Every structure is written in C-alpha cells, then in structure tokens.
Amino acid sequence: MLNKVLDLLDPLLILSAALMGVALYLIFVWVPTETNQGAVQRILYFHVPVAWGSMMGIFVVSGSSFMYLWKKNEKWDRLAVASAEVGVIFGAMMLLSGMIWARPVWAVWWTGEAKLTTALILFFIYVAYLMFRAYFPPGTQRQRLAAIIGVIGAVDTPIIYFAANLWSQAHPPLVTGPAADAESALGSDLGTVLLASTLAFSFLFIYMVQTRYKIRKSEDDLVELKRASSASAMTGAN
Amino acid sequence: MPKMKFALALIIALTFSVAVAQTSSADHEPPISGIVVGVETDDSGNLTRFAVSDSTGAVNTFTIFDGTEYGLENQAGDRWVSTQGEEPSEAARRLRDHRERFAPITVTSENGTAFSVVEREEGKLETNLGYLFAVFAITWALFFAYVLYMGRKQRVLQHEIARLKCTIG
Numbered sequence: 001m002l003n004k005v006l007d008l009l010d011p012l013l014i015l016s017a018a019l020m021g022v023a024l025y026l027i028f029v030w031v032p033t034e035t036n037q038g039a040v041q042r043i044l045y046f047h048v049p050v051a052w053g054s055m056m057g058i059f060v061v062s063g064s065s066f067m068y069l070w071k072k073n074e075k076w077d078r079l080a081v082a083s084a085e086v087g088v089i090f091g092a093m094m095l096l097s098g099m100i101w102a103r104p105v106w107a108v109w110w111t112g113e114a115k116l117t118t119a120l121i122l123f124f125i126y127v128a129y130l131m132f133r134a135y136f137p138p139g140t141q142r143q144r145l146a147a148i149i150g151v152i153g154a155v156d157t158p159i160i161y162f163a164a165n166l167w168s169q170a171h172p173p174l175v176t177g178p179a180a181d182a183e184s185a186l187g188s189d190l191g192t193v194l195l196a197s198t199l200a201f202s203f204l205f206i207y208m209v210q211t212r213y214k215i216r217k218s219e220d221d222l223v224e225l226k227r228a229s230s231a232s233a234m235t236g237a238n
Numbered sequence: 239m240p241k242m243k244f245a246l247a248l249i250i251a252l253t254f255s256v257a258v259a260q261t262s263s264a265d266h267e268p269p270i271s272g273i274v275v276g277v278e279t280d281d282s283g284n285l286t287r288f289a290v291s292d293s294t295g296a297v298n299t300f301t302i303f304d305g306t307e308y309g310l311e312n313q314a315g316d317r318w319v320s321t322q323g324e325e326p327s328e329a330a331r332r333l334r335d336h337r338e339r340f341a342p343i344t345v346t347s348e349n350g351t352a353f354s355v356v357e358r359e360e361g362k363l364e365t366n367l368g369y370l371f372a373v374f375a376i377t378w379a380l381f382f383a384y385v386l387y388m389g390r391k392q393r394v395l396q397h398e399i400a401r402l403k404c405t406i407g
Contacts, residue, residue: 040367096377100373107291204381208385211392221399
C-alpha cells in the first residue's frame, strides 16, 4: 500500500498540490467577493486556468506533431498523444465549469456565441485526434496522419483567444495575455489569484502529461517485449 | 360609557388602518433581478411584455404601462433614461440588446406590472454558492479519478513488463 502511494508521489505533483493549496486559500479566503456576481464569480479562478491548460495542450500537440513529421522520432509522437489526452480532460473541465457558471449568470447552460463555439470545436479536435489514433490501424501511416491532424488543429487556438474581442457578445473580453484590453484587465488582487491558480494548474498539466508519456512509453516497450517473447518462443519450438 | 365606545371605535379604526396598510404593502413585491429571456412587442414594435429569469431559474413575466420607467445601459456604458410613454419602441430594442448580452436587470413591480426597469446594481450573493460547489466538486473528482487511473495503469504495465522480461530471460 505504501509503495503504491509513493509511486503516485512525484516532485511535480507535490509542487502542483502545494501551489493548489495556496491558490485555494487565495480563492476562498483572501480575495474579496465580487459585488455583481457574488460567490459564483470565484469559478473564474478555475475556469480560466483549465482553459489555459487546454490551450497549452493543443500547442504541445501541434508542436510535437510538427517535430514528429520533421524528425520521425517516436518520442514526439508519444508526447503528442499524451498531451492530447490530458488536453481533452482540461477541455472537458473548461466546458463543464463554463456551463455551470453560465447558468446563474446568464440564465442558460449554453449559448451559440463565437467564444463558446470555438472552444467546443477545440474539444472536438482533441476527441477526433484520439479517436483517429484509436481506430486507425497501428503503424507509421497512423502516426503521420495523426500528426497532420494535430498541426491543423492548432489553427483553432488563436480564434478562441481573440473570439470574445472579435465578436463582442455575452462572454467577457480578454482579461489576461498580450491582447487584453487595459480597461477589461483584472484588478491587482484578482489578477494575483488568477496567476497563482494558473501556475498551479500549469504544473498539474505538466505532471499529467509527463505521467501519460511514461505510460505510452511503457505500452510501446510492452509491445516490443511481446514481439521478442513470441519470437523467442518460435525459436524454441523450432 | 361614551368614552368607552369612543376608545373601542378608535382601537377598531387603528386595527383596520394597520391591516389596510399591511395589505397595501404586501402588493409591493420585492424587486426581481435577472436576465431578460423574452421580449414581446405589438405590430408597431412597441414593447408590450417581457420576461426575466432570476438566479433560481424562475421566469417572471411583466406587463408594462405608459409610466414604466427605464434606466438601461448599452454595451459602452451609456445610460438611457426614459419612460414607456415617451419612447415605446426604444424600450423593446434596449431589452433585446440586454437579452443578447445576458446583461442583468432589476425590475420593481406590482401584481405583474413593471414600474421600473433598471440595470442590476448588485446580485444575490448568497444564492449561487451551489454552482461554485458543483464546479469544484465535479471537476476535482474527475481530476483525481484520472490521476488514479494513470497510476493504476502504470503499475499494471510495469508488472507486465517485469513478467515478460523474466520469461525472455
């Protein structure tokens, strides 16, 4: 039992858990309650970091897919798969938290505006990428085609980022990042909490990708060992 | 004896006036804040009715009259102040704009007739904690389940690899 627990403990996991503790203290104790939306506004400190995680995911998928197409090295393909799987988890969190937040603030669970639609498309890109890998026969052809999907999928990322500013609707405009309007940027207290929470989720994202990468490596090793095992069994039979 | 009758009449009158006052104050419904979910106009485009969904999801429908007062802001923050009698079609346009932007409003009314329709100034802070809890509980449960799933899968794979390595020798 102790070994199982120790196996789960990783410096990155410990770091993200510690940062998460700090972020939770800041979210629920330190930062003042927003006057217009009330307590539900604190979903922001969860929604924005997981959205950031899902965007990081597609960046890593496209970057490593590009590197795979260029270098033909298996490790880039493994990194792309690991990042896509973690990205789909973060994407699902982003959609779920956004929907739950929209219900008390907008009185609807979902609306077809640009920011939400493009975020949903990003989620579907992740799902399509993973489904393609699951159902296409294994081999270099699968890896190459999956890499092309991964690179093309990144086109959606800047559209999501700028959607609220390009098509001004219900979703608030950008509050962080290089394109954020100074008038809509968060105040210093809110910005500090958002930064702490984003850091915590970024480390959690890296830990999850790292763990998934190791699993993918073990799966590949297992396939190789099974081949070697059946080859040695056939040699023994002859 | 006449003094007694006068005192009794005074008590009855006071009780009656208090009862009437309470009844009339019961007609003043508390203001309702929420999102515009429906706007109805007549053939000329003048506002006739609108509906507001509050933070509990309940939909409240309001009729209007010429004296209904408006104080609504556009996306840029410019405030439009008027009454239904002065600009009957503008009110419909403003409320539709609020509906599209999910901008919250506050309505004061009596018996379903809106007296004032203004920009919401503050929300109900205590009523939406359940949504905050739902976000944190659901998403953390999913994260932990995924991390545990990965840990278990890794252990199974390592065990299988060790077994095959022993078999191959």
